[in-house]
Amino acid sequence: STYFAEVNRFGETALLENQAYLPLGFLANSELADLEFTTTGNGFDFQNRLFTAATGVTEDVWHRIGSFRIYGDGVNVFEEDGQGYCKYDSTVNKGDLTYSFTAETDGFVCVQLDLPKRNEFYVSVNGEELYKEKISLQQMLAVKDVKAGDEITLRIVCPNGESSSTTVTAAVLDADVFNQGYQVLNASTWRLTKFRSTRLEGTIDCDRDGLLYTSIPQNGNWHVFVDGQETQTVKVGNCMTAVSLTEGTHTVRFVYRNPGFELGWKISAASAGVFALWIFMTRKDRKRGKSARKPAEN
Secondary structure, eight states: OOSEEEEEEETTEEEEEETTOOOSEEEEOGGGGGOOSOOOSOHHHHHHHHHHHHHOOOSOSEEEOOOEEEEEESEEEEEEOSSSEEEEEEOSTTEEEEEEEEOSSSEEEEEEEEOTTOOEEEEEETTEEEEEEEOOSOEEEEEEEEOTTOEEEEEEEEOTTOEEEEEEEEEEEOHHHHHHHHHHHHSSBOEEEEEETTEEEEEEEESSSEEEEEEEEOSSOEEEEETTEEEOOEEETTTEEEEEEOSEEEEEEEEEOOHHHHHHHHHHHHHHHHHHHHHHHHHHHHHHHHHHHHHHHO
8 A cells, every 4th residue: 555565474464564654753743732632523533633733734634435325234224323323233143234435535545443342344445355353442444545436345243133333434545635744743753872661862853843742651750851951741642751842953861760669779779788787797796706715715
């Protein structure tokens, strides 16, 4: 596909390389820190808001496919909202609930699924089955590059007597908008010079003021130093560590300090000191005892 290149294959298993890779840290717009991640709604709509907040590009990067239909084979669909949500009853063992989307533009397609019953499902394009999975969580799945008029089908297998609801949506990625945003994010990246479990260090050439976003979860123990000075961090999505930077070249160091670990080594050090003192005093007492016995022996 456009964004994944096959680099190796073993049987039916392929190893793909991401062609739009971003490293551990990169410069994003400061507005990313203010984005609300807990709002409900369609995942593609949120992805558009996230993309704009991070890049400053205001055009939508995802365009939802509005041409679709939902139908069942051994499954009764009795409620729809026109946005991909439906309620259904399965009347046979392994009945099929099918979503069929017709691509309106060329581009890379993803689907978002919310299947509360964790059903097995199959994904096809123009009748060619691409893969099958059994969903465990709400998720967004990559499909492939398609042309306008291609049919993307998602067939959900429902056991007999199952009554539930599901939401499935599909969208096409706008390649021009995506590439514009990718260039913004890839322009200033954190180049690591040291990488250990509790210490990371590197440099970044910022082409503008912004937010160094990292995919390092912040639990309160990471301390960030910019050009040698400890700097206040912010959480993106109430999870990932980020720090504000000004235009220019900066050295950024992350240091992990666990208060429990520090207390532990201090206690261990103190215990080792007490133990060493005990050994010293014991040996000293033994030497005194030997010295006291020598005159009597003579």
